[in-house]
Amino acid sequence: MSKTWLITGTSSGFGRALTEQLLARGDRVIGTVRRLAAMDDLKARYGDLLTVMSLDVTDTDRVREVVAAAFGDEGRIDVVVNNAGYGLAGAAEELTDQQIRHQIDTNLVGSIQVIRAVLPFLRRQGGGRVIQLASMGGQIAIPSLSIYHATKWAVEGFVESVAQEVAAFGIELTIVEPGMARTNFGAGSLVMAEAMDVYDATPSGDFRRAFAAGAVPNNGDPVKMANAMIDSVYANPAPRRLALGSDAFAMIRAALVDRLSALDAQKAIAVSTDVEDGEPLPAAGGIPQAA
Template structure:
């Protein structure tokens, strides 16, 4: 197993933390970003120079580019870039504040886009590499109460799918990861709620709020197993375009895709009817 150097955003918790722990344990090097430098003190104490840490808020575009520049310049080569940092915003579209909407988009969508843009010149120059973009089951299936979260995840999936085609000639692979619920602290620390409007108590969107507020719920997904699959995907050639993780993710995405396909196929004649006749 070849040793690699990884750049991972958001290593203080969740999948970023699980991946970092597994990678350091097996002997790889990790350049990790956190918003609180002390959040990785235990890892730094245990693994020393194999963990490079930088403070980063991915909503700060100049800082994203500066940290990526520093990581590549100081570490020489980075084999895998993992765009992991993000959070969920819950509430009906009308309930959310303008500030919440902007911050959600700047974190999950713009931050991820700028991370990839900052890394691509280095990956091209070194002759290749991998990009792993963390998405979610909510990047393919949509649920009431998650409209802005879905907007960012559907958006970043479209971006990543286009980029994977753009950079294929440079030996750069891109993989989108779509986990379902996992036993991380995402539900407790990475979900934000919009202000409640009583009018939406009768809306399906209220269900998402209740789920987010229920601190006793336990997800089925094992984050350590999921992190290992993400890590192992780098050994697959070509890079898998998408990886669904968790039975809930598979089932929800399967329902969403088959439903959309059925609706599309029912419109075939209508779609073709809008073309000019052949030869004209």
């Protein structure tokens, strides 16, 4: 049975791969891009199956306009894919304030506002799926991607919470965590900060040189990954997370095992800070205080 999809960032990468496969199988796609001409070839091939709308997800008012128009035109949208985003690389000290703000506004605030905009429509229609593109970088961290990681870790926490808020309405959310894939991430959508010489002999400098030399392992097939995302929509219940790529699986697993081991080693410290039986509550009534 065909479905109707709303996908942000369809001009390249996973958004493009998803759109091509969905159209080929006869699904309807409303794709958003910053430049409408980027979808001319697919529009010419698939006609009314594809609707293209201009959107920069950092423009919250426009996000709401596009979402309202899409649901108004289609009546029902089965799946929303929150895909628009890019990577920013450089040691934290190398990044400019403007670069940091734009990364956060695109990857985090933009993703949040798209989800907030679609929820009332999904709720009124009785449910639907939201696929949030994160990254293996939402579970691990490597030097030179600190702000990128900040946005991906944060959006995962947002989705985890929202999924619990809206489950009663039949709305399910899946966080997709791809590893490196042969998209335009390195060639076009990874912004490199201006290098500082002081970081040349550090892991940040190593990362910069490896990326420039194409020495970062990159075995992920974006078409196969897009297929896995599409298949996840038919899983019941929806998977909360979907790791894609052997690198994503290995690196996320190693990070989680290490994190769990470190937590277990601190159990005695953690439980020692509880209120003792019979001990009066603190003056604040036992309400947790912000760190």
